[in-house]
Every structure is written in structure tokens, then in C-alpha cells.
Amino acid sequence: MFGAGGGTSSYREVGETDVILLWGSNARETHPIFFHHVLRALERGARLYAIDPRATPSTRWATRHLAPQLGSDIALANAVAHVLIDEGLIDETFIRRATIGFEALRTAVADASPERTEPVTGVPAPLVRELARDYGRAERAMICWTLGITEHHDAVDNVLSLINLALLTGHVGKWGSGLNPLRGQNNVQGGGDAGALPHKLPGFQDVEDDAVRARFEQAWGASIPPKKGLHLTDQLHAMERGALRALYCLGENPAQSEADAGRVRRLLRGLDHLVVQDLFLTKTAELAHVVLPAAASLGESEGTVTNSERRVQRLRRAISPPAGARDDLWIVCELSKRLGRDLGEPVAERVWDELRALSPMHRGMSYARLEALGGIQWPCPDESHAGTPLLHDRLWAQPREGPPAPFHVLEAEPPAEPLSDDYPLRLTTGRRLDDYNTGVQSRAFPSPRRRAEETIDLAPSALARFGVREGERVIVRSRRGAVEAPVRADPGLPPGLAFLTLHRPEQVDTNLLTIEATDPRAGTAEFKAAAVRIERIAPRPPAEAGE
Amino acid sequence: MAHDGGLVPLRRKVQLTIDGAHVTATEGQTILDVARSLGLDVPTLCFAPNLSPANACRLCVVELEGARTLVPSCARLVEPGMVVTTDSPRVRDARRMVLELLAATVDMQATPRFAEWCARYGARVDRFGAPEARAVVDDNALFVRDYAKCMLCYKCVEACGDDAQHTFAIAVAGRGAHATIATELDTPLPDSACVFCGNCVGVCPTAALQFRAEHELRAAGSWDETKQTRTDTVCPYCGVGCVLTLHVQDDRIVKVTSPSDSAVTHGQLCVKGRFGFEYLGRR
Numbered sequence: 001m002f003g004a005g006g007g008t009s010s011y012r013e014v015g016e017t018d019v020i021l022l023w024g025s026n027a028r029e030t031h032p033i034f035f036h037h038v039l040r041a042l043e044r045g046a047r048l049y050a051i052d053p054r055a056t057p058s059t060r061w062a063t064r065h066l067a068p069q070l071g072s073d074i075a076l077a078n079a080v081a082h083v084l085i086d087e088g089l090i091d092e093t094f095i096r097r098a099t100i101g102f103e104a105l106r107t108a109v110a111d112a113s114p115e116r117t118e119p120v121t122g123v124p125a126p127l128v129r130e131l132a133r134d135y136g137r138a139e140r141a142m143i144c145w146t147l148g149i150t151e152h153h154d155a156v157d158n159v160l161s162l163i164n165l166a167l168l169t170g171h172v173g174k175w176g177s178g179l180n181p182l183r184g185q186n187n188v189q190g191g192g193d194a195g196a197l198p199h200k201l202p203g204f205q206d207v208e209d210d211a212v213r214a215r216f217e218q219a220w221g222a223s224i225p226p227k228k229g230l231h232l233t234d235q236l237h238a239m240e241r242g243a244l245r246a247l248y249c250l251g252e253n254p255a256q257s258e259a260d261a262g263r264v265r266r267l268l269r270g271l272d273h274l275v276v277q278d279l280f281l282t283k284t285a286e287l288a289h290v291v292l293p294a295a296a297s298l299g300e301s302e303g304t305v306t307n308s309e310r311r312v313q314r315l316r317r318a319i320s321p322p323a324g325a326r327d328d329l330w331i332v333c334e335l336s337k338r339l340g341r342d343l344g345e346p347v348a349e350r351v352w353d354e355l356r357a358l359s360p361m362h363r364g365m366s367y368a369r370l371e372a373l374g375g376i377q378w379p380c381p382d383e384s385h386a387g388t389p390l391l392h393d394r395l396w397a398q399p400r401e402g403p404p405a406p407f408h409v410l411e412a413e414p415p416a417e418p419l420s421d422d423y424p425l426r427l428t429t430g431r432r433l434d435d436y437n438t439g440v441q442s443r444a445f446p447s448p449r450r451r452a453e454e455t456i457d458l459a460p461s462a463l464a465r466f467g468v469r470e471g472e473r474v475i476v477r478s479r480r481g482a483v484e485a486p487v488r489a490d491p492g493l494p495p496g497l498a499f500l501t502l503h504r505p506e507q508v509d510t511n512l513l514t515i516e517a518t519d520p521r522a523g524t525a526e527f528k529a530a531a532v533r534i535e536r537i538a539p540r541p542p543a544e545a546g547e
Numbered sequence: 548m549a550h551d552g553g554l555v556p557l558r559r560k561v562q563l564t565i566d567g568a569h570v571t572a573t574e575g576q577t578i579l580d581v582a583r584s585l586g587l588d589v590p591t592l593c594f595a596p597n598l599s600p601a602n603a604c605r606l607c608v609v610e611l612e613g614a615r616t617l618v619p620s621c622a623r624l625v626e627p628g629m630v631v632t633t634d635s636p637r638v639r640d641a642r643r644m645v646l647e648l649l650a651a652t653v654d655m656q657a658t659p660r661f662a663e664w665c666a667r668y669g670a671r672v673d674r675f676g677a678p679e680a681r682a683v684v685d686d687n688a689l690f691v692r693d694y695a696k697c698m699l700c701y702k703c704v705e706a707c708g709d710d711a712q713h714t715f716a717i718a719v720a721g722r723g724a725h726a727t728i729a730t731e732l733d734t735p736l737p738d739s740a741c742v743f744c745g746n747c748v749g750v751c752p753t754a755a756l757q758f759r760a761e762h763e764l765r766a767a768g769s770w771d772e773t774k775q776t777r778t779d780t781v782c783p784y785c786g787v788g789c790v791l792t793l794h795v796q797d798d799r800i801v802k803v804t805s806p807s808d809s810a811v812t813h814g815q816l817c818v819k820g821r822f823g824f825e826y827l828g829r830r
Contacts, residue, residue, distance in 0.1 A: 011787075012810060032744070032817035034787045039713050061713075183786025279830060296827055298783040299793050299800060305781050307788020307811065318778035318793040319800060322830045374790075374809060433742060434818050436784050442819060444826035446688035448737040449818075 005192050005204050006310045009142060009178030010377065010389040015040035017176040019134050019141040023051040023162060024073065024148020028058040029433040031146070031182045034308070035061075049131045051076070052148060053428070054499065055492035064127060070426050070497060071529050072121040073149060075412035077161035078112040079121065080132045084168045085109065087129075089136025094170035098395040101407035105164060108409040120412065136169050140176030147184055147430070151527040153416040153517035160408040167405055173392035183308045185437075186297075190306030193362070193378065194355060198229035203359025219358055222341075231523035232258070233516070239267040246273040250328065251294065255284040256438040257502065259518075259525035261511035262481050277331060280440055283505070292331050295321035301328065302348035304370070306378070310391070312365055313375035415529035416517030419496075423478065423531035425462070427498045429510055435503035443504070454508040455488035457499040458534070463489055466534040475535040476500070481512030484537070498532060563629040578620035578631055579607055587633050590642065590664050592649075592752045593700035594621040597807040597814040598710045601701045606645050606664075609633045617641055643668040651675035654695045657754035657765070659772075683762075686735035689822050690748050691762045694727055696755035703728060703747035703756060711815045716741040745821040749804050749814065760801040771796065779806065782820040787811065789820050800824050 014020065014037040027035045035058065042048060042061065050062035051073075059065040068076045084090050085106055095102050114125035114132075121128075135141050143166060149158045163172075163179060171177040183189050195202035201224075205212045213224050230238055232254070238244035247268070258264045268274055268287045276288040285291045295301050300321040306312045321327070326334075333346040344350065349367050356362045361379035369383060370376055376387035394401035419426060431437075434447035456476050458466070468474055470489050475482050476498070485500070485508045493499060500510045517526040559574040565582055572581045577600070582589050593604040600622035608617035612630035617638060620631075632638065646665050650672035655661045665672055681695040699719065707717050716739045720729035730739035748756040757765065764770035775796045782789040790809040794802035803821050807814035 010810075031785050031787050033789050033812050033815060033820070036711060036813070036815055043709065185786055186781060186783050186788060188786055279826070293830075296783070298791075298824060299778070299780060299795075299827060305788065307781075308786045309788075309811075311788060311811065313781050313788055313790065313811075314779075316778050316780045318776065318780065318795045319798050319827070325830065374806075375788075375811075436819060436823070441783060441826045442823055444829045445819075445822045445824070447818060447822070448687040448689065448741075448743055 006189060006378070006391065007178065007180035007182075007308055008172055008391040009176075009180050010309045011037045013140075013176045013178060013390065014038060014142055014144070014180070016044070017041055017046055017138075017140040017142045019047050019049070019138040021049045021051065021131070021135060021141070021143045021162075021165075022058060022062070023143060023145040024150075024158075025144060025146035025182060026052065026054070026056040026058045026148075026430060027144070027146065027182060028061065029056065030184070030431045031308075032433065034144075034182055047134055049134070053494060053497055054430075054490075057433075059492075064130060066123045066127055066131065067494060068121040068123050070428055071152065071415040072412065073152075073158050074154070074161045074410050075112070075117045075120045076123060076128065077158075077165060078109045078410065078412065079114045079117040079123075079125075079128050080135070081105065081161075081164055081168060082109040082112045083114060083129050083132035084136045084165065086113070087133065087136070089133065090168045091170035094395070095168065097398070098170075098173075098400050098405055099167050099407060100404045101409075104409050105168075105407040135165065135171070138171070140174075141169070141171045142176070142178050142180060143171070144180045144182060146182045148528060150181070150522065150524050151429075152524075152529065153519055153526045154413045155519040155524050156521040157408070157410045157413070157519075161410045163405075164407055164410075167407055172405075173390070173395040175390060178390070180308065186307070187305040189308060189310065190304065190312070193306050193312075193359075195359075198231045198234070201358070202355050203361045205359070216358060219354070233518045233520075233523045233525065236264065236267055236516070239271065245271060246275075247271055248275045248277070249284060249288075250277045251279075253278070253282040253284045253438050253440055255282070255287060256505040256509070256511060258516070259511055259514040259527055260480050260516040261505075261509065261514075263516065264511075277328065278440075279325070282438075282440055293322075293325040294331065295325045295327045297328075300325075303329070304348075304352060307375075310377045310388070311375040312362070312370060312378060314367065314370050416526055417479070417515050417529065417531045419531050423533050424496075425466075425498050425532050425534060426496050427476070427478070427500065427513060427530045427532040428528045429500050429502060429514065432501055432503065435501065437502060438505050439503045453486055454501065454504045456485040456508075456534075457488050457490040457493060459493040459495045459497065460489045460491055461495045462493075462498070462534075463487065465495070466536075468534060468536060473537055475537060476513060476532050477535055478513040478515070478530050478532045480515065481509075482535075483508050483510065483512055487534075498534075561625045561627050563625055563627065563631065565631045566633055572625045574625075576625050578609060578611075578618070578623050578625060578629070581625055582609070582620060582631075582633055589620055589633055590660070591621055592658070592698065593702060595702055595750050595807065595814075598702055598705045598750060601705060603700045604645065604649075604698065606642055608638060608641050610635045610638050639668055643670045646670035647672065647674045649698055650678075652678050653698045653753065654678050654693075655698075655753060657696060658752060687737050687743070688759065689743055689818075690745060690756060690758050692728075693755050693757060693762075696753045697728060698753055698755075699726055699728070700752060702750040702752065706746040706750045706815070707741075711813070712742075712744055712746050714740055714742050714744070717747065743818045743822065744816060745818070746815045749816070749821075758802050760799075764796070764801060770801075775801065782816075784819045784823060789816055791816070791820055793824075800827070 047063040050059040051066045053070045114128035166172040274288045275290045276285040277292040277294045299318045303315045330346040333343045336343045364380035364382045364385045365376045380387045436442040502510050515530045561572045591607045593601045602619050607620045609620045610632040611618045647670045684692040778793045789812045792804045805812040805814050
């Protein structure tokens, strides 16, 4: 945000803040050790506002739980902005010095009072006012979010609507105040840092900037395509058009992890050549022409990863990979060699030093310093720099350093797929504590709490509405596909919302249902909101007809 | 914490004397912190740097001039002008008695350094008799509870409770000689509030709580810490970036812990970080 692709604060600040808005996140289950920092704050007397349509193990810890209609986050954030402005809870000095676009936002949210937006969000207006007052008056306050904000077709607008709140109150760029996306995977942040984005080179440097490209071309002795590449969603569209015919897929299982998985599988099958590099013969690997068995990042590889507080930490090898499995780096170097370009010895530290030479924000992070300091938070421009626990304090400098942070005027948009008589139920997806994504890694350990079978979770009142009983196997159908699962009643769900995980696609292939409605700016599909219906498998026996 | 990026609140300096040495410490440090920073080897069992002091084992007691009783160094904060002796005859007597009483009631055989301390303080481990045998509680796939080895230091209770995990699945049940660590109504762990983070196992000083692999290797007589390597790396699951210390014996991960001075974890992990490595062996 504001030109840097990472959260602004350290975990330690979370433990030392006064008010936390946990928005679209069940961190108690999905980021348990981050939640320990939240608990430290609560032990100190901080207040936690959990914003989630579901009641979860996280919302149980909240001072207040706000349960908005799924997909109404922008309307809710605008209502909070309205209260902040209307009740004089904004930091006018900060707004004047550090931001632009305030007047447009003020005008845009003038009519968005909590009372007016309540029919859209479903959140009682007094709760919204309470949250806004507490957030606005706090000396330190944080907004933290996860995929409940970003797995929507308007993901970027959702994030911008939260940034507005921090800019109104000055809750960014100072100790204990910040904006923090919690990354879902151990190196989502680091992949971006290292340039594994179609529009960026390492260190978030723009690939379409001629001067940037020239530096990399000189270092690499090779030319770089001057136009940005395709992110995953674009790649799928390109496969659909027949423009993309070959794919090299590393450590990803899109045949099960992508929305509208039926379509993804058709597209992968239609490729001329699919290479998959993975630890296991995943569903995606089963579709491949060539499978390259890889060593695991855990314990079998050297390298670095970056976490949700921008901390770069080292991966170290402790055990041997199985016979035949090779380190990712070795495979890439070997492929390159056979394609006619020798990249040199596949040594992780050598690659890292090359990245440091080209990426100013990583320059001071030698392996020796990463070791000595227990990881370093970027930016770290030189070897005398301790790293940056707190980002964007430049906004508080006088005069301000760098460009002002912009407010954004945002229209609330409902989920891409409306409910209808045929598909009257909203389906959302998420994770549970002891499993992870499509289960490729997590399914191997014998979790005592894992359910015997994946379930479709419904509000207790929804069981009567659809005429089903707990434990009954039903068909869940969307416009794109259908799965079968037993029903489980979850009192934490509102009446119109159903919940599935992605954890056991061999039992319940959840992504056959989800919709590939994607924010073109983020490339993330709307996993959080599909329209479905519940169908009974067996007709109701006559004896039960009067139930 | 060591890894704080240099952001440390300002604290006053405190002058005191330890074993005759004049020391400048920092407000908020304990006597134990300062003694260890001087390289003094004060034994502890119930102390952990990432938990609040339990004051249970009394092994770390030191003599404080002007104090009627010995004081637990793990809990006592430094004050200006303190005169501390960490190895006086009175301290050695107390530690010897603590070790002898522990040996009489608890199976201390798997406790690191216990035998060394007994020798150092001249403790006769059979002086007050031998501990009773107790059956190992083996009720889940991930770890076992061998309460014959439990010295009731409460570290597991604190780690499960408001020192870290806030799950509150275990507490002390019973009184006096019958006191024991138990789940609510003594139900098996899978039926309790336990979320299997293993943070209790991570802080246990006596191996009363053992991860499955350790338990099996010990039973087979092949658990050997001298053959183990410890390597820090990062958890492969969510984006919090928890540091995992992989304990490896014979090219196999036998235990996962986290350094208590990690700014990310403070030594605590979740069920996936602690136990979710088994996929490595399924290829």
C-alpha cells in the first residue's frame, strides 16, 4: 500500500496496540501464532472488533462481533468513515499533511450513515458507531485482514476502503497503528518481494520501467520482455483463447485450488504441454506431460521466505529429500542449462546475493545478518541498517517524505453472482485450524480433531428451510458444478450462509462450485461468495412427510 | 526478546552485587537474568524465558542480604543495592534438599542435567524413597503424558492458559500428594478443549509430555540427543512465518520446537507447525 506491497506493522506492535479491527479473518484458526500477539494485546486491555459474517473461534475473543452480510464490507467501511467524519474523530492535521482526496471521500460518504447502511450490511447502527468511536479515539489502533477481504471480485476496493479508515484517523505509520494483511501462505509475501509477479521485478520494481529493466538486463546479460506478463487468472483466459499452450507449474495445485475447478481442469487438459514440479502427484500433476519431483521447502531446501510482517527469514536444510527429488533451484538451473543458458551453480545464497545486488530494499540482508538478527524486515538498504519494523512513518515526517497517501471513493458492490430462486443460498469457503488449502501437505499428519468427513455447514435454521437433517448427505449445486457432502449444523452461521473448506477435495471438491469472478487488479477469485442450492439425494420417505 | 529491531523502551539502570561482583542491570530484569548474563550457572526446572515465573520448583533460590528466606531468582526483580549470593552453603543445602525430594516423588531420569545437579549438590536420590509408578496416558496420535515424570511445575498449564495459548484445556486437579495435571473431568485429550498445539510439550522440563516419535524412540532405547541435530527453518503453512527448530535423528525429524527468543513465535507453535511435517515421509 502507498507504493509498497506489504503490511505496515510488526507483530510486536499488534501486542502493544489498544484497538484491533480483525476484518474478514478467522486468525485464531488460520494464523494461530499471529493471534497470540492479539491475545497479548487483549491481556493488556485492548479491544478487539471482529468483522466476519460467521461466528468463529476468533469472534469469541472479540469485544464486539460485527456480522455483516457477506460482501458488504465496503458499505460497512463507508459507514465507519461516515461516523469518523461526522463525529469529528478524524485527524485533520494528518489528513492535511499526508493525504490527498479527502474532500471527495467526505462527499461520497456523507449519506452513508450506519442507520442508512444497516439494511445493506445487516450490522446494527449502534455497533458501527461504537466501533468507529473506539477506533477513532484510540491512541493506537490496527486493522488486520485476511482472505475475507481479498477473495472477492472487488478485492482491491475492499482493501482501499479499510485504508481510508486508517488515513482518516492517522492510524498508520506510527508505533502500534497500522494496516496489515495476514498472508495465507508462508511465502506469498516473499514471492512478491522476489519478483514472482507478472508486472514486477525483484523488490517491487516495475518491469515496464525502461531504466529498471536496463539494470536487470545488464546484470543478467539477457533481454527482458518489456511488457508485463500474465497473472494466473489472465493465464486461464489465455488458455481459453488458445494463446497460452504450455505451462510450467511449480508447487501449486490449481486443478483443485482454483475457483471453478471444472473449467481449470478442462483448460489444463487442453494444453499442448504441462510441466508440474511438486512434492506429490497432485491432481494437477496427474494432468501433466512431465512431472518433476521436488524437494520440500521444509527441512529439505535452503533459501529464504518473507512473512506477514515483511520479515525475511532463512530456510535451512536438515534432512535428505527422497531419492530422485531435487531442489527447486537445482531443477530450474538444470532446465536453463538444457535450454542453452548456464546460470551457474545452484546455490541459494548466491542467488540471494544476486537479488540483493538488484533490489535496494533487500540490499543489507546478507545470510550472515539474517542469521544474526533472527530475520530482517524490509526495507533494509545496507548492511548497517537494522531493518524496518514499522513502515510508512514517512507520512508523519515534517515535511512529509514521498507522495501523499490517497483516499479512494468506493462504491459498495454486492458479490458477482446474485442469489436467485434457483440458487438461493450464499456459499463461502475457508480454512480450519488443523488443515491447509487442498490438504496436499496437511492431510498426512493424524490430527485428533480432524473430522471423519468433510461437511457442508449450515445454520441450524437452514436445515428446516431445506428440509434436511444433520448428517444427511445432500448435493450442493452451483451454476458450475455439484458436490455431495453430509450436513452439519453450525450455530455460528447466519441463516443464508453455507460454509465449506477446500481441505479434502477427494471427498468434497469445493472448487467445482466456486466462481471465477476476479478482481482484474489483484487476480484473486471470489472464493468467498458463490450462489448455491441444497438438493436432497433421496426423496423423503412417506413416514417422514409430516415432519 | 533479542530480535526487536532495536526498539526497546527506555528503562532505568540498577546497581547491585552478585557473588561479590558489582553489576549494572536494567530495571525489569530478574536476578536470574543478571546471574546468567554473568555466566553463573543457576539451575532451574520450572523457569522458561517465554512464560511468567511459576515459583514452583525452588531450585533457583539464592541468598539475598537482609531477606529472611532464600528468594527464587527467576521471579525476583533486581532492586538497587541488592547483595546476592548464588552459591552459599545455605543455597546449596536448599537445592540439595529440593533435588532429593523431587527424586523421591518424580521419575527424573529423562530430565536433562538432573544427574549433574545431584552430583554438584551432593544429593542422595534414594534418601526419601522412590517415586510410585504410574501408567502412561496414551490417548491421542500426537503426544503422550507420562505423569510419573510430572513434577507439577505448572509450565504446561501456563502455556495452555494465559501465558500463551489461551485454550485452558488443562489444570491442576486434586490436592496435596494427589495433585495432578488433568483435563476437565479428566476426559481424554481429544474430547477436551485441547487444540493439539503441543505448546505444553514444548515447555515440559522433565519429559512427562513427549511427542509420539520421542516416546517410541525412548521405549525402543534409541532416543539419543547426542546424535540429534537442531536446525532452524520456517513453517511451510500460513504466512505468519513461525521459526521451526527441527530436531533430527538418523535423517528423520523427531521433534519440532521454536526458539523462545523468536520475535514471531516466542517459542509457541500451532498444531500444523508442530506436527504437520509428516508429509515429508510420505513420498
